Structure formats: C-alpha cells, structure tokens
Amino acid sequence: MTSRPLPATGAWREGHPPGRRRWLGLDPLDLESGSRLTGARLAYETWGTLAPDGGNAVLVLHALTGDAHLRGPAEPGHPSAGWWEGVVGPGLALDTDRWFVVAPNALGGCQGSTGPATTAADGRAWGSRFPALTVRDLVRAEVALADALGVDGWAAVIGGSLGGMRALEWAVDQSDRVRSALLLCCSAVATAEQIAWSSAQLHAIRADPDWLGGDYHELPAGRGPHAGLGLARRIAHITYRSPQELQARFGSAAQDGEDPAAGGRYAVESYLDHHAEKLVRRFDAASYVRLTEAMSAHDVGRDRGGVGAALRRVGARTLVAGVDSDRLFPPADQHALARGLGTSARIIGSSYGHDGFLIETEQVSELVRELLKGT
Numbered sequence: 194m195t196s197r198p199l200p201a202t203g204a205w206r207e208g209h210p211p212g213r214r215r216w217l218g219l220d221p222l223d224l225e226s227g228s229r230l231t232g233a234r235l236a237y238e239t240w241g242t243l244a245p246d247g248g249n250a251v252l253v254l255h256a257l258t259g260d261a262h263l264r265g266p267a268e269p270g271h272p273s274a275g276w277w278e279g280v281v282g283p284g285l286a287l288d289t290d291r292w293f294v295v296a297p298n299a300l301g302g303c304q305g306s307t308g309p310a311t312t313a314a315d316g317r318a319w320g321s322r323f324p325a326l327t328v329r330d331l332v333r334a335e336v337a338l339a340d341a342l343g344v345d346g347w348a349a350v351i352g353g354s355l356g357g358m359r360a361l362e363w364a365v366d367q368s369d370r371v372r373s374a375l376l377l378c379c380s381a382v383a384t385a386e387q388i389a390w391s392s393a394q395l396h397a398i399r400a401d402p403d404w405l406g407g408d409y410h411e412l413p414a415g416r417g418p419h420a421g422l423g424l425a426r427r428i429a430h431i432t433y434r435s436p437q438e439l440q441a442r443f444g445s446a447a448q449d450g451e452d453p454a455a456g457g458r459y460a461v462e463s464y465l466d467h468h469a470e471k472l473v474r475r476f477d478a479a480s481y482v483r484l485t486e487a488m489s490a491h492d493v494g495r496d497r498g499g500v501g502a503a504l505r506r507v508g509a510r511t512l513v514a515g516v517d518s519d520r521l522f523p524p525a526d527q528h529a530l531a532r533g534l535g536t537s538a539r540i541i542g543s544s545y546g547h548d549g550f551l552i553e554t555e556q557v558s559e560l561v562r563e564l565l566k567g568t
C-alpha cells in the first residue's frame with residue numbers, strides 16, 4: 194500500500210508534544226455496560242472566553258476519525274490543520290470572538306484522549322483490555338468536561354455523524370443543559386445498513402494477522418494491522434462519498450501512468466489507496482474498532498421506552514440537517530429524527546455525500562448561524 198515506512202504503532206500516543214491541547218482526568222468513569230474505566234483522561238481544545246454568566250459556551254463534537262482540533266495550523270502532535278477551519282473562528286459562523294467553543298477528542302479515540310493505544314497503569318497499552326464504549330459513555334466523559342470547565346449549560350451542541358449522535362445524546366440525556374443543538378448527518382438509531390458497512394470494516398481489521406486480538410501495540414515500529422485498517426477506510430470512504438461524485442471525478446479512467454489491464458490501478462482505486470494510507474498514518478486501528486462499535490450500538494431509545502419517548506425528552510431547539518447525496522446516513526434518517534423532535538429536516542444539496550458536512554462550509558455555516566441567531 195505504501196512505499197514509505199509506516200509510523201510506529203501508537204505514534205499518536207500522549208508522548209507527542211501537546212500543542213494547544215489540554216486534558217481532563219476522568220478517574221473513574223462508570224460505563225453504560227456497568228464496568229468502570231479508571232485512569233482515563235479526555236483531551237480537548239477551546240477557543241474564545243467563557244462569559245461571566247456562562248451563557249456563551251458551544252460544544253462541537255467530531256466524527257469518527259476527527260479530533261479536538263477544529264481550527265488552527267498544523268502543529269506538533271497534530272500534523273493537519275483543523276477540520277472545520279471555514280466554520281469556526283473569528284468572524285466566522287461560529288465566531289470565536291463571541292462564543293466560547295469547546296471541542297473534546299472522543300473518549301476511546303487516539304488524538305489525546307484515552308483509548309486502546311494509551312499506556313495503562315501497568316506500562317502496557319490498553320489494547321484489548323480497553324472496554325467497549327457506547328455513545329452514552331462518550332457523552333458521560335463530555336459531561337465531566339462541562340462540569341470541570343464550569344459550563345452549566347451549552348448555548349449550542351453541534352456535531353456531525355458520530356458527533357451528531359453525541360449531540361443528540363446530550364440533548365436527550367442532559368436536556369436541561371442544552372439550549373440548542375445542530376444534528377448533522379446522523380440518526381436516532383443505527384440502521385441495518387450502517388451496522389452492515391461497519392461490520393465489514395471491523396472484519397477487515399480483525400482479519401489482519403497483525404491485529405493480534407487488539408494487542409498489537411507492542412509490535413516493533415511500523416508493524417500493526419495497517420492493511421486491515423486501510424481496507425476498512427477504503428470501504429468507509431466509498432460510503433462517505435456519492436456515486437455521482439466518484440463518477441464525475443474518476444469515471445473508469447486509469448490512474449496516471451498506470452494500466453489496469455497490466456496490473457495498474459484505476460484512478461478511483463488510487464484515490465482510495467491514498468485515503469487508506471493517510472488514515473493508517475494518523476489513526477489507531479483499535480480506536481477505530483471501539484468507536485465504530487459505539488456507532489453501531491447507537492440507539493437513543495435504549496432503556497428509555499424507545500426512540501419516540503427518548504426524543505420527547507429533548508427541550509432544546511433543534512436543527513436537524515442532512516446531505517441529499519448521503520448514502521450512509523440518507524435524508525430519510527434525518528426526516529425520521531426531525532419528525533420525532535417535532536421539527537422538519539434541512540437537506541443540503543451537495544454531491545459530496547456524507548462528507549458534505551465537512552466540505553460544504555457555506556451551507557453548514559448558514560445552519561450554524563441560524564442555530565445561534567435564536568440562542
């Protein structure tokens with residue numbers, strides 16, 4: 194897959210220079226499963242200043258492979274620029290001159306928060322010992338962060354995909370602490386289609402001989418389930434984009450200088466290879482597994498009398514939005530969620546599919562402005 198040596202597994206561990214990240218100790222954290230996570234911490238970044246009355250706090254929650262770095266340049270410990278540069282910042286839709294913006298790295302992730310690649314108390318990586326997590330557990334960790342920051346209530350909670358699931362969970366479980374919520378490209382409960390795509394990805398990772406049941410973190414530098422994670426990302430990335438975009442960009446063209454009839458690649462294959470390699474370089478396979486499992490288990494109605502009853506708990510003003518070409522979380526999901534919340538969904542026109550919430554800066558900014566205008 195790559196001609197360059199891959200990083201040592203676990204290169205994303207806390208040993209990195211922290212840049213602007215900060216951490217909150219979560220010790221202990223009781224999980225939905227009944228087990229208790231000890232010694233964990235949550236990484237986060239903030240922008241702006243919390244108002245004396247605490248009324249200007251906004252929580253932004255990232256998607257599966259995102260992180261706390263919403264904006265700002267690449268820096269030590271974070272090799273790429275922020276993932277919502279065009280939406281969050283001075284004078285932008287989420288104006289950091291006005292709002293106190295908080296972005297945590299999801300618990301179980303690998304960009305500063307404790308996850309399977311983190312070194313546990315015994316000096317070894319958590320690996321397979323890291324517990325299964327649910328979206329509710331991720332939110333419990335974020336509730337602890339709000340408490341620690343002195344945020345009694347969020348003016349808005351905003352998120353897409355896995356971040357949207359967490360934003361919804363916040364609105365359901367912490368209804369008195371969420372004044373408004375923007376729920377992007379997500380659903381109230383995982384669908385069979387979403388679980389199926391995720392299942393294929395999990396199989397790809399676990400079938401890698403270097404997966405070692407999730408205990409590969411002590412392998413020598415450059416070893417790990419890279420092929421499995423790369424295959425998972427290829428599968429996922431197809432679902433993140435639309436057939437029309439892929440067709441318009443690549444069609445059946447060969448990759449420059451390559452001949453598919455002679456063992457070379459099509460351009461679209463090369464594109465997927467590129468995204469696979471990029472993810473393998475920046476993400477831990479076991480974090481990918483734990484967070485993907487959490488997405489598959491997402492159901493706001495579990496133990497709450499069903500989805501309808503759970504959604505009726507929400508007191509926040511909600512804006513539910515999707516992307517018309519999203520084949521992973523199609524507009525039907527957002528219409529169903531919006532109906533349950535007593536509102537109607539907004540559907541962005543875009544050929545970028547599920548990734549539209551990361552790419553369609555102008556349209557997303559409009560939604561953010563609308564949300565915050567009434568807050």
Ligand SMILES: CC(=O)SCCNC(=O)CCNC(=O)[C@H](O)C(C)(C)COP(=O)(O)OP(=O)(O)OC[C@H]1O[C@@H](n2cnc3c(N)ncnc32)[C@H](O)[C@@H]1OP(=O)(O)O
Binds near residue numbers: 256259275
């Ligand atoms: C900015 C960050 O990633 S911060 C980390 C947090 N990230 C996230 O939360 C989201 C993760 N990222 C993503 O989901 C995606 O990368 C997105 C949505 C941001 C990318 O969206 P787009 O801007 O549309 O990028 P696109 O899918 O067109 O990919 C562009 C890349 O493909 C490469 N590419 C395009 N065609 C080909 C091809 N035929 N062969 C090989 N590579 C190709 C480009 O060179 C470019 O490479 P680069 O990203 O290394 O510069």
Ligand SMILES: N[C@@H](CCO)C(=O)O
Binds near residue numbers: 257353433547548
């Ligand atoms: N491309 C995004 C979308 C996942 O929902 C990510 O990797 O986080």
